[in-house]
Amino acid sequence: MTYENILLSEPVVPETSAKPRTGPAALARSEGRVELTFRRKEGGSKLAHLYQRGCGRVRFPTVDHADYPEAVLINTAGGLTGGDHMSYLVRLEEGAGLTVSGQAAEKIYRSVGSMATIEAEMHVGKKAILEWLPQETILFEKSRLRRMNRLYLEAGSRLIALEATLFGRTAHGEVLRSASLRDGWKIWRDGRLLWLDNFVLEGDIHGNSLRPAVLDGAKGMATILIADDDAENYLEAARETARECGVRAAVTSREELLIVRVLANSGYELRKSLTQILTKMRTELTGHSVELPKVWENQ
Numbered sequence: 586m587t588y589e590n591i592l593l594s595e596p597v598v599p600e601t602s603a604k605p606r607t608g609p610a611a612l613a614r615s616e617g618r619v620e621l622t623f624r625r626k627e628g629g630s631k632l633a634h635l636y637q638r639g640c641g642r643v644r645f646p647t648v649d650h651a652d653y654p655e656a657v658l659i660n661t662a663g664g665l666t667g668g669d670h671m672s673y674l675v676r677l678e679e680g681a682g683l684t685v686s687g688q689a690a691e692k693i694y695r696s697v698g699s700m701a702t703i704e705a706e707m708h709v710g711k712k713a714i715l716e717w718l719p720q721e722t723i724l725f726e727k728s729r730l731r732r733m734n735r736l737y738l739e740a741g742s743r744l745i746a747l748e749a750t751l752f753g754r755t756a757h758g759e760v761l762r763s764a765s766l767r768d769g770w771k772i773w774r775d776g777r778l779l780w781l782d783n784f785v786l787e788g789d790i791h792g793n794s795l796r797p798a799v800l801d802g803a804k805g806m807a808t809i810l811i812a813d814d815d816a817e818n819y820l821e822a823a824r825e826t827a828r829e830c831g832v833r834a835a836v837t838s839r840e841e842l843l844i845v846r847v848l849a850n851s852g853y854e855l856r857k858s859l860t861q862i863l864t865k866m867r868t869e870l871t872g873h874s875v876e877l878p879k880v881w882e883n884q
């Protein structure tokens with residue numbers, strides 16, 4: 586196992602005869618990076634590589650099931666704003682298993698113009714299983730977010746992945762009149778592009794989201810992806826759970842991929858429905874009754 590912790594600072598610039606800068610000072614930005622590699626060993630899945638930098642941190646809580654250790658991602662900056670950048674790299678070697686979650690909901694605060702960026706790259710080896718289960722992302726007024734998840738799956742690998750977004754804190758009655766969201770997925774299976782998705786919502790988020798073809802008035806949305814060589818075997822269970830989760834939800838089957846879309850009218854409804862869907866589908870995917878990460882219980 587390798588461990589590195591790098592603190593970045595501005596280089597010292599020697600004094601010169603150049604005229605002093607008269608424009609506005611550059612704003613401080615947050616930057617974080619986390620890299621994880623897990624390897625199948627006797628007794629379960631074990632950490633083989635760890636790297637963390639800047640405001641990106643990770644913790645490994647004790648769990649009962651050795652086949653599915655947990656990694657909890659932490660943003661020590663407490664949220665992101667324009668110009669901030671978080672990136673994650675997760676690798677599972679053949680036969681390994683891992684559940685990745687977030688310590689809390691990620692908050693995207695007001696930007697003065699530039700985008701906050703979140704990027705995740707995930708490699709799932711043969712017969713490995715990855716659960717990517719971050720908590721919700723909350724957009725604030727005048728926030729700007731670009732998020733992209735890239736996944737590289739090998740034969741026999743399995744995946745359940747989630748991204749959930751709230752448009753303001755619904756319990757506070759917040760309404761977004763100016764914000765930007767660019768949300769994307771790219772998934773490859775054995776080098777072949779399996780799925781590409783880009784969702785863009787900008788400007789008057791509240792007004793645009795009222796359109797039936799966009800969000801039909803929903804205050805929160807989520808996408809759940811289930812990848813497996815035999816993904817269609819989970820189709821009926823996914824549709825049944827979608828019908829019973831208490832919000833608007835639908836399931837699409839595409840070759841080795843199931844896509845579950847969820848729309849909710851409040852943060853509470855979104856969280857409740859996601860808990861129900863994820864609990865059911867994780868059991869279907871893994872063959873074990875595995876509880877959601879403990880961090881999900883603290884919200």
